[in-house]
Every structure is written in C-alpha cells, then in structure tokens.
Amino acid sequence: MPGPSDAHLPFPEAALRAPKGSAWRAWQITPSARAVSLADLSPAAKPFSGGDKAADKTAVESLATQIDELQELFYADARYRLLVVLQGMDTSGKDGTLRGVFSRTSPLGVHTVGWKAPTEPERARDYLWRIHQRVPANGEIVLFNRSHYEDVLVPVVNHWITPEQTEQRYAHINDFERLLAETGTVILKFMLHISRDEQRERLQERVDDPRKHWKFSHGDLEVRKQWDDYQGAYEQLLAKTSTDWAPWTVVPADSKTHRNLMIATIVRDTLKALDLRYPPEDPSLKGLRID
Numbered sequence: 001m002p003g004p005s006d007a008h009l010p011f012p013e014a015a016l017r018a019p020k021g022s023a024w025r026a027w028q029i030t031p032s033a034r035a036v037s038l039a040d041l042s043p044a045a046k047p048f049s050g051g052d053k054a055a056d057k058t059a060v061e062s063l064a065t066q067i068d069e070l071q072e073l074f075y076a077d078a079r080y081r082l083l084v085v086l087q088g089m090d091t092s093g094k095d096g097t098l099r100g101v102f103s104r105t106s107p108l109g110v111h112t113v114g115w116k117a118p119t120e121p122e123r124a125r126d127y128l129w130r131i132h133q134r135v136p137a138n139g140e141i142v143l144f145n146r147s148h149y150e151d152v153l154v155p156v157v158n159h160w161i162t163p164e165q166t167e168q169r170y171a172h173i174n175d176f177e178r179l180l181a182e183t184g185t186v187i188l189k190f191m192l193h194i195s196r197d198e199q200r201e202r203l204q205e206r207v208d209d210p211r212k213h214w215k216f217s218h219g220d221l222e223v224r225k226q227w228d229d230y231q232g233a234y235e236q237l238l239a240k241t242s243t244d245w246a247p248w249t250v251v252p253a254d255s256k257t258h259r260n261l262m263i264a265t266i267v268r269d270t271l272k273a274l275d276l277r278y279p280p281e282d283p284s285l286k287g288l289r290i291d
Contacts, residue, residue, distance in 0.1 A: 015186050015273040016247060023047040024266055028249050029242035036238040038231055038250070043195045045252040048262040056257045060100055063264035068104040070271040071141060075109035077276045081136035081185040084267065085144045088192030089230060090220050091202035093253050094145045097192070100260035101267065102143060109139060115146040127151045127169075128176055135180060148173060152237050157229045170240040181245035188270060189246055190263055191238060192253040196227055 018024035026047065029036060049056050074082065086094040098112055113134045122130045128148060136142040152169050155161045161169070177187055194202075203224070206216040223230070242248040249266065253259040 015270045016188075016245070024249065024262075024269075027251065027262075028247055029238050031242050031244050031247055033239050033242060036235045038193060038235055041193060041250050041252065043193045043198065043252045044254045046255055046258040047252070048265055049255075049258050053257055056261050060257065060260045060264055063261070063268050064101060064104045066268050067101065067264065067271065068106065070268065070276065071105045071109055073276045073278065074141065074271060074274070075106075075139040076278050077274075078139035078279075079184065080274055081138060081180075082141040082271070083136055083144065083180065083185055083187045084141065085147045085149070085187065085189040086192065087147060087149050087190070087234075088253065089194060089199060089227075090223060091199050091206075092192035092194045093256055093259050094192060096256055097190075097260060097263055098143060098145065100256075101264045102141075105141070110141045110143070111136075112143045112145060115144065115148075115150060128172060132176070136185060138184070148176075149237060149241075152241075153230065153233050156233045156236075157226055166236075167240075170237070173241055174243055174246075177241075177243065177246040186270065186274070187246040188267065189242075189248045190266075191234060191248055191250050192259060193250050194253045196224075198254045199224065199227075 018028045027041070050059070074080065086097055088094060102110060102112075118127070118130065131148045134142065134144075152166060152173070156166055181187060203216070203220060206212040238248050238250070251259055251262050
C-alpha cells in the first residue's frame with residue numbers, strides 16, 4: 001500500500017488528547033499520575049449517556065456506521081495505523097465491545113487479535129515478540145482483545161516475577177509503544193472497569209444459561225478470588241504506563257450500552273482528529289473512457 005516514509009509521519013498528539021470540557025477528560029489517566037485509585041472511579045457511571053438507554057443504543061449504531069465510513073478513508077489515506085487495546089477483568093465486555101463498536105467495519109482493513117497464554121515457541125522468546133508481529137500496518141486498524149498488559153497482570157498477581165522485573169517490564173512496554181507511536185501508530189488503550197457485583201451477575205448468567213456454558217471456565221472463579229490483587233495490579237500499570245504517546249482511558253462498564261457508547265465515541269473522534277484524506281488524484285485517469 002502506498003504511503004510516506006515512517007520518518008516523515010507527524011506524531012498525532014491531537015488524536016490522543018481529550019478536549020477541554022469533554023466527558024472523556026475525566027476518565028483519561030494523566031501521564032504524570034503517581035497513583036490511580038479505581039475505587040474513586042465508579043464502574044456504574046455513565047458520563048457519555050444522554051439518559052435514555054434506547055437513544056444511547058441508537059447512538060452506538062450511528063457511531064458504528066461513522067467508524068465504518070472513517071475506516072475506509074483511514075485505509076485509503078494509509079498514513080497512520082490504529083491499535084485499540086481492550087483490557088479488563090473477566091466478563092468486563094471485551095467481546096461485546098468488538099461486536100457493538102466494530103461490527104460494521106470492513107474486514108479488509110480491521111483485524112482482531114484475541115490473546116491467550118503464550119505457546120512454547122512464544123515462551124522461548126521475549127514476551128513482546130509475539131505482540132510486535134500483530135501490530136497494524138499502514139491504513140489498518142487492529143483490535144487487541146487482551147494484550148501485552150497481561151504480562152504485567154497475571155505474573156504480578158501470582159508473584160511469578162519480582163517487583164524489579166515488573167518495573168523493567170513497564171519500561172519495556174512504554175518504549176515499545178513509543179516506537180509504535182513515533183512510526184505512525186495511534187494507540188487507544190481502554191481499561192473496561194466493572195464492579196465485583198456486576199462480574200458475579202455476569203458469571204452467574206453464564207452458569208444458568210446452557211447456551212453460554214462455553215464462555216464459562218472454572219478458572220474464572222479462581223481468578224475472582226484474586227479480585228483485590230488484580231485491582232491493585234491494574235492501578236499500578238495504569239499509573240506506570242499511561243504516557244503522552246499512549247495514555248489509558250478507564251471506561252465505566254457496568255452498563256454494556258454505555259461502555260460501547262463511550263468507546264465508539266472516542267474511536268470516532270480520534271479518527272476525525274487525524275484529518276484523513278484520500279490520496280491525490282491520478283492524472284493518468286483524467287479523460288479515460290472504458291469501453
């Protein structure tokens with residue numbers, strides 16, 4: 001796909017900054033934050049809602065259509081790449097976000113990666129090796145369902161790595177994302193924030209509905225016992241890896257509709273802020289008539 005050299009790509013700072021007065025601003029983690037308290041951020045909040053659930057659902061559908069239209073232009077423009085990272089506790093709605101926000105986009109330029117435990121060949125390499133292979137190319141949007149941040153969550157909670165190794169990984173990740181940003185990748189990182197009570201209800205629904213048994217794992221219950229430890233690990237990584245080039249946004253996600261509305265709005269606004277344009281006209285096509 002044609003496109004300028006990476007060396008000439010401007011860093012798209014405007015696309016990553018919540019504008020003044022925006023509901024987004026209060027939920028974006030400040031890069032200079034020394035500490036983050038998820039307890040101070042209500043997972044039941046609905047800052048992007050108009051107050052009517054039916055109207056919010058209609059707005060999500062409209063936003064999904066707008067994202068599809070912008071994605072075509074993004075693909076044709078080919079100056080940037082977009083990486084969307086979805087992180088959150090089990091049942092926080094990563095799959096639902098993909099369906100609700102990106103269901104109308106073309107599979108030609110939008111790809112989803114669902115990250116699982118690393119394979120043996122992946123374990124034999126550094127933990128970011130497999131991640132780097134799946135980042136977007138020019139004009140592509142790539143959606144990460146979980147991500148490299150699992151490597152500063154699961155090993156931290158289970159004490160598989162030391163505090164010193166954890167700090168080292170934060171630095172690795174920040175440098176890795178800086179590399180991506182400085183070579184044309186816009187990075188949107190969303191932490192889907194749900195309450196423990198909401199998780200219990202969603203897990204119970206999976207148990208009670210035979211059609212959802214495939215979504216349930218007994219391991220989910222073991223992880224649920226570590227709820228407080230995971231909340232602490234999230235607070236630490238949010239503070240340590242929210243940077244100027246890849247800031248985090250916490251998304252209150254007890255409401256599925258609001259979750260989709262907030263993320264869809266931010267993705268739409270980010271794409272619009274890039275001032276996308278179609279490539280210049282091809283002079284050789286002027287006056288061409290096809291028999």
